[in-house]
Amino acid sequence: MANFPDIYFLPEWGKYFEKKEVEGELRIVELENEWGHVFYQFIVRPIPLISGPTLYYDTITPFGFSGPIILKCEKGRNEELAVLFNQKFQEYCEAHHIVTEYVRFNPWLKNLNDFKGFYSLRNNGITQYIDLTVNDYFAEEFSPKSRTQVRKARKSGVEIELDFTGAHTKEFCRLYELMAIKNNVENEYYLFTEEFIRDSFKLLEGKQFILFAKYQGNYISASLILHHGDYVHYHLTANDPEYFHLAANSLIIDEACRWGVEHGKKQLHLGGTSGDEQLFRFKKKFTKTAPLDLLMGKKIRNEEVYNMLVDFKKSNGGIQNMDYFPLYRG
Known part of the structure; x- marks a missing residue:
């Protein structure tokens, strides 16, 4: 094989x-x-x-x-x-x-x-990625501002939940739709139905999970994380704009890195930015590696x-x- x-x-x-x-x-x-x-x-x-x-x-x-x-x-x-x-x-x-x-x-x-x-x-x-082979990705890869955001999310009471079965696909898709509306995403190629995401957990079993951020019992941010071989991918990300001030996305990236290190992965890929300068600056705060x-x-x-x-x-x-x-x- x-x-x-x-x-x-x-x-x-x-x-x-x-x-x-x-x-x-x-x-x-x-x-x-x-x-x-x-x-x-x-x-x-x-x-x-x-x-x-x-x-x-x-x-x-x-x-x-x-x-x-x-x-x-x-x-x-x-x-x-x-x-x-x-x-x-x-x-x-x-x-x-x-x-x-x-x-x-x-x-x-x-x-x-x-x-x-x-x-x-x-x-x-x-496209940008985080080097997980360094001694301490949090200290060596994350910028001071991104580290502050992670600490802020934790101090504010944002909690993490991992879904390995797709049990909460509906919540992920709700957040993804909010993100798509905010960013005026109209291309069908980048829109994903609940059925499409749910089916992925059947076909890619054991190779992905949803990393949720919750605040006061509510799902406020999520990322569909892929993994295989040496690589982890911050694949699809979804957010509720009302909770941006809690920096839940930063906490999700930190938790994805933590999971990757614990499972022997070498890189966490953050993906491209499609010319979005704000998104580029956000992702760049988590890595000192040269973009690809x-x-x-x-x-x-x-x-x-x-x-x-x-x-x-x-x-x-x-x-x-x-x-x-x-x-x-x-």
Whole structure:
């Protein structure tokens, strides 16, 4: 059985998030030979344009950060293994009418390094993480202000509750909805129903929990925490704005770090900020590590069909965003 280094590479993760793509279907392509093992899971989506008798598709990696990864390799054979895999995947794309490929590479495992020669890249900003291998993350990683916030939350009577079964999914979703309204989140891709979150506890059993903050018996803040291998992820966060003054989010991050250290994890990933300067400053207060670049890989696997689809879109409704990839979805 493959030894996957992070939760985003698990097949059950890919299967869970295939439903986030319209008519998406999880596929896996692997290469195993005497040199090593390459694993790649992706979601195939039908292209919503009819320009002839053939139905074409494109691919995208599941929510999160993954992409093709070399799971094992004979020393010095990485480049050769990557070339062989790219050839195999090109053949797969040709056989299955796949036109383009979009990859959200994993910035902390740096799997891009083995495959960057095959893709054009786009920088989608940065992501931040807390180093849990230091002697004392609270003293060495947290800023004085963040430490003060954690102490303030505790002194104010904010309490922590861990939910490993999803028993209080309804409360999490209530808080998440409040957060979405406050931040004007309208993109369906970043909205999650109670059923969706509840199902995740079945498919990802033993790999996640909800970390709640409570005040006077009320749930006021929460984070869905993921964990696998050496990594913990501050995945989805939800808050009641009325209680921001209690700094419950800071306490949740501290408790997530504490849990990670107790379970031998090496990093707690705080995620990106999508250009939100306030969110960047908040997360930055908890870490002194350098941020990681979020690099996306773009590749046209069938140039002729790609151009045909772009021309078809231009003459049938037009392209709204000329910077979008693939352009026929712009």
